[in-house]
Each structure stands twice: as structure tokens, then as C-alpha cells.
Amino acid sequence: MKNLTRREREKLVRKNLMIKAAKKLFSNYNFNDVTMDEIANEAEFTKRTLYQYFSSKxxxxxxVILxxxxxLYSYFQKSIKVKATGYRKLLLAISAYYTFYxxxxxxxxxxxxxxxxxxxxESSLSYKDFQKFDDLLFRELARIIEEGQIDGSIRSDLNPQTTxxxxxFLITGFFQQLSESGKSFTKFHSMDEDEFIDFIIDLLLASLSKK
Structure with missing residues (x-):
């Protein structure tokens, strides 16, 4: 922020306050029920000011999700800054996802x-920014898989991008389902959540390992 003008810094602060307010409302209420009026009130700005920064809900x-x-990307980057095989880095990256979750x-x-x-x-600008970062995460996974193929720890017959x-998708779907059911699923089946998640991760990655 050092290179920003005072006006630019003030605009950034206001924008972040709006994002923070929206995050709170989206987290506590159904997305479809939240209105721009409520976001403006929560952020303590007028609706007109809110629309100067965001064109729609x-x-x-x-x-917010950007x-x-x-x-999440920072978790990934921190986890794979080690000297290890591609397979090991993939395991660390997915473990970082679990930590983030x-x-x-x-x-x-x-x-x-x-x-x-x-x-x-109306959502194109923020969506494009989000999409760029989403693609970056996918490319990072593909890069790690390709690295594992080169060092011989991951099967060479797999397409890195498709894999x-x-x-x-598999990991995201699993954690999404787990977050929806909460601890009720593992508790009902008398399972330790951490052990269950470790088992799922090992099961998924076993199909990628070069025997």
C-alpha cells in the first residue's frame, strides 16, 4: 500500500470493509436471502456508495471468495517448500487443504x-479475478503431478492436468460433504475424524503412486 495515494488507500479500506460485511452476512444467512441493502447497512455505507465498488451481490x-x-494458495505454497518427491508434495498440498478446511x-x-x-x-470483473486464481491452483496441482512423473513417484501414464x-474435484467434494454433515457422520460411525480423513487422502493418492 506504500505506493498508493491517500485517496486510493481510503478506497481500498472502504472496499475491504464492504467485503468483510458481505462475508459475515453470506456466512450467517442463505446467499439468496442477503440483499445489497443489508450489506450496505452492515458495512455502514449507503447503498449508493456500495454500488460504486460492486455492481451486484x-x-x-x-x-469475498477470492x-x-x-x-488457500498461500497454504499450498507454504506446504510444498520442501525437498521431496512430487508424490510427497502432493500429499503435503492436500494436507494443507485439510488444514485450511x-x-x-x-x-x-x-x-x-x-x-x-x-x-x-455484472459479476464479470470479480469473477474473472476469482477464475484466474482458481486456474492458478489447478495449474499448481498439475505441476506437482508432472514433477512426480519426472522423479518417478507418480504414474507416467496420467495426464497431469486432467488428474x-x-x-x-474429489477432494473438494469430500470436504464439502464432511462440512455439511459436521462431526455427526464420524461420530455416528464411531470414527476419529482425523484418521478418517487421512485414510481418504491415502486412498485417493494410492491410485497415483507408481508401484
Whole structure:
């Protein structure tokens, strides 16, 4: 922020306050029930001011989850800064996803609601920013898989990009289902949640390992 003018810094502060307010409302209420009026009131700005920064509720939603994806990416980056095989890095990356899931349950749920939020012209700017970061995460997974193929720890017959997409969908779907059921599922079946998750991760990655 050092290179920003005072006016630019003030605008950024206001924008972040709006995103914070929207995140709170989206986390506590159904997305479809939240209005721009309520977001403006929560952020303590007029509705007119809110529309100067965000063109629609969908626009601000994508701005909210963009912050979540950036945070998740930082978890990934931190976890794989080690000298290890591609397979090991993939395991560490997915474990980092699990850590993110446990430490950020509210934003995690919002991120997984993305398929239900319509994309239109009004949400195009924030959506494009989100999409760029989403693609970055997929590319990172593909890069790790390719690295594992080179070092011989991951099967060479797999397409890195397709495998990365498949792995991301499977892991995301699993954690989304787990977040919806809460601890009731593991408790009902008398399972330790951490052990169950470790088992699922090992089961998924076993199909990628070069025997």
C-alpha cells in the first residue's frame, strides 16, 4: 500500500470493509436471502456508495471468495517448500487443504457455494479475478503431478492436468460433504475424524503412486 495515494488507500479500506460485511452476512444467512441493502447497512455505507465498488451481490460474492482462494494458495505454497518427491508434495498440498478446511470453515463453505451463484455481466470483473486464481491452483496441482512423473513417484501414464482437475474435484467434494454433515457422520460411525480423513487422502493418492 506504500505506493498508493491517500485517496486510493481510503478506497481500498472502504472496499475491504464492504467485503468483510458481505462475508459475515453470506456466512450467517442463505446467499439468496442477503440483499445489497443489508450489506450496505452492515458495512455502514449507503447503498449508493456500495454500488460504486460492486455492481451486484454476485460481484461482491466473488470478491469475498477470492480472498479465500488466495489464502488457500498461500497454504499450498507454504506446504510444498520442501525437498521431496512430487508424490510427497502432493500429499503435503492436500494436507494443507485439510488444514485450511479446519481453520477457515466459514469461508470454506462460501467457496464451495460457487457453483450456485450465477455469472453475469455484472459479476464479470470479480469473477474473472476469482477464475484466474482458481486456474492458478489447478495449474499448481498439475505441476506437482508432472514433477512426480519426472522423479518417478507418480504414474507416467496420467495426464497431469486432467488428474489435477479430478483430484481437486474429489477432494473438494469430500470436504464439502464432511462440512455439511459436521462431526455427526464420524461420530455416528464411531470414527476419529482425523484418521478418517487421512485414510481418504491415502486412498485417493494410492491410485497415483507408481508401484
Amino acid at each position: 454476485e460481484d461482491i460474492y466473488f470478491a 480472498g479465500g482462494f488466495k489464502k 479446519k481453520q477457515n470453515p466459514k469461508i470454506f463453505k462460501l467457496m464451495n457455494y460457487v457453483g450456485y451463484v450465477k455469472r453475469n455481466r 489435477g482437475y479430478a483430484l481437486a
